[in-house]
Amino acid sequence: MTNENAPYAWEEIEAQVRKAVLCQLSILQTFGPWEPKMFYLFAGLDTEDLDEVADAIDLSRHSLHRIARHAYGYAYQTEAWHLATGEDYHEVCCGILSGGYPQADAEGEPSPLYRPNDQPLLRMFETFVARWKLSNPKYHAGLSVRELSLLSNMTVPAVRTSLSKEGFKLEANYRADAGKDENGVLPEHDALVWLSRRRGFVPTRSHAPTKPTDQSLGENMSTWLHTLPFVDALAKIMSATGNDPAPLADSLIVDQDWMAGLVSGRPVEIDVNVLRRLARYFGAEESLFVGRAVQALIRLEQQAETTDSAA
Structure with missing residues (x-):
């Protein structure tokens, strides 16, 4: 699934999905029902030893793995870009990135979704959301500086400098939970113009021109x-x-x-x-x-x- 457009190999993302799944399993094992079958149903293995489960667990049984696979393809426009759906977007935006999936295990060890650590899995999901928003401007006010940085493969300071030099103006973002790199948004049209000038931006296939065959x-x-x-x-x-x-x-x-x-x-x-x-x-x-x-x-x-x- 990986191609040259992706900053992370799919194998690296998949390894972090495994860690995130194990964090959830750790929480269920420690704080969930005192029921051995629960562990078996979640892990698909006849053992309660987390060390044994870590490498043997079948990730394809878990929705997080499917969503991550779809999001990765769309975020980085691999050959599997078309698998992503609006349901995937909803699950990522309103669930995974909004605290719906554990950010730590039962002992407080951060998962790859823990925001302060800014791990590849988190950045991939945020890139997926940013690209989806770019393709659906009716439902979003615009793209934040962080989202522009993810799509252009530039740092946030570099994005701010570029926007200022080229005369692009950010509009207010009235989301109550907006972070410091999200407190202003660039409207979709301006975002497309700005991104089209960036060497590191990979056009979304639904946006990219289909050149005449002759x-x-x-x-x-x-x-x-x-x-x-x-x-x-x-x-x-x-x-x-x-x-x-x-x-x-x-x-x-x-x-x-x-x-x-x-x-x-x-x-x-x-x-x-x-x-x-x-x-x-x-x-x-x-x-x-x-x-x-x-x-x-x-x-x-x-x-x-x-x-x-x-x-």
């Missing part, structure tokens, strides 16, 4: 957008690039109903960010694609309003 396809897309109604031009682009609405919506992480409406020529919400991502996905000229799409959607809105008024 020059004629790019020229055809331009011709279609210039000469055909947008819905017809989009139909030709979808056919030429071998895309269907539902899989395309999943790839770009957008609502399937919205994508189906756009493709079929129904009025949908004008979302410039998603339209820009769609243009980059096809490898179409962004300003032309987005401009024609917005014009078409405004006309559809006006037609719908006229119909409602007449009724």
Whole structure:
């Protein structure tokens, strides 16, 4: 699963997942029910000796291992990037990174999820959340300086210096639990612009442009957008690039109903960010694609309003 984009080998992450699982097992063994079967059910082994369990426990039985595998692929855009789901994001953001998984064992020995130690497992999960937020701007105010540092593979001070020099302004982060490196956020659009200039940033595959397979396809897309109604031009682009609405919506992480409406020529919400991502996905000229799409959607809105008024 590991590739050159990842700062940590999957084997290193998996070893830390094992430590985190053992911390939870230690707590259950010390403070949980006085029931031998509990240990067996958790560890999958007929022993109560933690030293024996450490290397023998089957991690594939544990949800933390599955979530970590999905998060690692998406965070570092390995060949398994597509396995991550919204449910994984929820479990990481609202559970694992919010104290839902033990940060120490029964004797207070820190787990790899203990925040002050800033271990690879914790940083990987935070990178996953940062990248997911970048792909879902509707549900988030922006990216914090720490999140930008994780995605760009830069230090927090270096990120702050770069943002200041390049004129990017952070907006207030009103989260009550925001840390010192999270008390300001950069809006998604600005974050994408800034990250695109960083050598260490690996574009998210749903954001990365899909280059035309040949020059004629790019020229055809331009011709279609210039000469055909947008819905017809989009139909030709979808056919030429071998895309269907539902899989395309999943790839770009957008609502399937919205994508189906756009493709079929129904009025949908004008979302410039998603339209820009769609243009980059096809490898179409962004300003032309987005401009024609917005014009078409405004006309559809006006037609719908006229119909409602007449009724």
